[in-house]
Amino acid sequence: MHIVEINNLSKQFGRKIAISSLSFDIKKGETVALIGPSGAGKSTLLNILAGSIPPDTGIYLLDGKPIQQYKNRRELANKIGVIRQQFDLVPALPAIHNVLAGRLGEWGFFKSMLSLFVPQDKQAAANALQRVGLLDKMHDQTSRMSGGEQQRVAMARLLVQNPEVILADEPVASLDPARAEDILEMLTKLVAEEKQTLVMSLHSVEYAKKYFSRIVALRDGEIFFDLPTEDITKEHLTGLYSLKELSQE
């Protein structure tokens, strides 16, 4: 069963072609790394997958249903969760509220207002924070946390939101290597436990090979290769990056 099906997807910003006729499918439970030089269209693709920008042409089926037919953000939030760099959180709120923000799609206005004073679904927040190892920081101000901790809070929010697909746009770009590995390890482990699907854009080919089952390489808005991790050779990678340097000249 394919959870994401894309056919002939294109997107243009003014004159610049960001994505040109992309087609691929993602199976449920797959972990996909998107790699490629900057400007290759990774972010645009993730934004289209998240439903935050509409494609110009092409078909995008999410769980068998065209993306346009998802009537509101709440319905979409059940299917898709997004994690970016740690600037995603509201620094002025304690961690617990940033985590419970994952519930906002289900809550009405008054319940969400009440929760700011008397946290609702505390147990869910505590469970999520425990799984990312931050239970003791539940009531700490998010702004006082380190970059890695903030990213773990963002993961706890995803756990509470519990979508079927998780889209991650360079989630470790601003972390030092040791922290970055911690986060990737934790995220892939959690995704496996929840039987979720993960699509992540990455700069580092090393990490992509270490943590993902499938690697999709983009270049100039097109698929350069799309292979299971074990089939990827050095030639594939040198091709991907050296070609880019040629095209720059």
Add this chain to the structure above:
Amino acid sequence: MKNKVQIPRKKRRFSFVSFSILLVFALLAGSWGHILFIERAHFFELFNERNLEYAKKFFSGLFGFQEEKPAFVDKESWKNAIQLTYETLQMSVMALGFATIVAMLTVIPASRTIADGTLTVSKRWYHWILFGIIRGLYIFSRAVPELVFAMVIVFIFKPGILPGAIALALHNFGIIGKLCAEVIEDTDARPIRNLASAGASNAQILFYGIIPAVMPKFLTYILYRGEVIMRTSIVVGFVGAGGLGQQFKLSLSYFHYTEITLLLICYIILVFIADFISEGFRKAAR
């Protein structure tokens, strides 16, 4: 839930922030209690028939329904009002000028980095005394409203533009001085210390070191106060310090409602234009 996790309790500490929150609630309760129970003012009693009658009369008066020739269609009244607006503008500009001059004369000894010698590398015992006196003056100037200054000054000066301008300036020099002194305190001390250790005189330090560094911020603050002064200039007129305010008060006590409308229109236009010009200038100064 799969596994029940012990939820950590929120640690409650009595901090300055929680003290502030309590103080805010106490102030709110005390103040509204005072209004409701001691002054016995009930909000809904405001909407009684007598007040509605007054309000009707007042507003139809403002729009000139009862008058054959409302002031705002009368050429003479417009001429008069524009003359007053012009005077008010002059008063504000003069006030801003006075305030700026006094603030600029005092701002250098009023900044902490000058008083403790970090900027000029020269320490003098009297610096701290000067600092204290000027800062005290600033606080006095800032804390006393322009209207109170105006009430006192009309005892000394004859009514007109000058007492209004002086009253406005007395309140504003402290604010401009304080803001500008903070700008000096925040400037990077290194280039200025270099000048000082290269043997520059105090005047040279001022013209080549401090002024270029602080000028943009100073201009921004002066223009910002200019806006405020423009808006406040009407108030000092209430106690006889000239301009639109004086006429406004007179018209109100003689129940010349349409004149009030006219004066309000002129006043609002003046404030809007001042805001607009000041915003443009501030962009240029940045």
Add this chain to the structure above:
Amino acid sequence: MKELLAPLKTHNRSVLTLLLLAAFIWSLFSVTWSRDLVHAGGWTTTVQIFEGLIKPDLSPEIVALAIESSWVTVVYAVTGMTVALIIAFIFGILGSGVLFSSHAVRVIAMGIFRGILATIRAIHELVWALLFVAVIGLSPYAAVFALGIPYGGILGRILADMINDVPKEPIQALRAAGASRLQCLLYGYLPLVRANMISYTMYRFECSIRSSAIMSFVGLGGLGYQIQLSLSDLNYDEVWTFLFFLIAIVVLIDAWSNSLRKRLVL
């Protein structure tokens, strides 16, 4: 490019300074400078006023009266600020446009609500007070609303600006988590502007004490009223007592807001 513009900018500033200077000199011509500007007894009055500074009236009755009037002044400031904050929240949030999804509606709403805020803050609180007294008489609410309305205009504009300036990423993340626009307000915009809004409100609270003091001018109690009474009796020593109380309140609030600002995180 920036280096090329730099001398132009300093040039801009000098032109601006010259313009301001010219305007000031122009304003000086409006006054006929002569001895006639001062009242006959002006000098003696000045001396008397400064004598009061050295010997303020600290008799128990006057001090008791000053304490009572200080409280009344604080009461009007606090109640006025309550009204101001309510106005600021309603109009500021609507004027920031973040609640509207369609672009056209947002532009129109921002124009309307920001326009209202600009108009109500253009009129000085004392003018509001005079208008209110003319309509509803000498009710305490005249002072409360006279203070609350223009302050609401100022605070509302600042709130709208702050909301428009928040970083986009956290809001986008909330939207992606399925939050509605109102929920984004609660969990995103408002917490993000909270610290700045509190410091600005504290600063305005200090200003509102001064404004509250002069509300007496339209006949409502407080420190300004006592100052006015003492002035008309020419008791300058009492005037100074009341002024010292006013200064004390302002200094206290200033100290409070300074130490609060240091402790607020983001």
